[in-house]
Amino acid sequence: MSKKTNTVWFMLGATILNIVLMMILFIICFILITRFVDPNSSLIPLWLGLTFLVSIGGSFWVYSRIIKWMNKKFNLEDNLSPLFSRRNKQKRRED
DSSP: OOHHHHHHHHHHHHHHHHHHHHHHHHHHHHHHHHHHSOOOOOTHHHHHHHHHHHHHHHHHHHHHHHHHHHHHHTTTTSSSSSSSSSOOOOOOOOO
């Protein structure tokens, strides 16, 4: 497989990993809310919003740690091509 194909597969897998991490963190936070917060409390919307933010931020943090670890362990820079490469800039003609 080429570097571009490896990059596409890696990005698909990493995206799925990030979504799964977000769902797991959301479920964990939701379970904690149902166990420790009174269901008749007026702060339930606040807790749900906080759960949403924690699941997004936490999944991003865990995802970045996993990717950094994988990059060091498997030396991904040699096997993957950059997603966004710089294009050759053409010189402007001075008229």
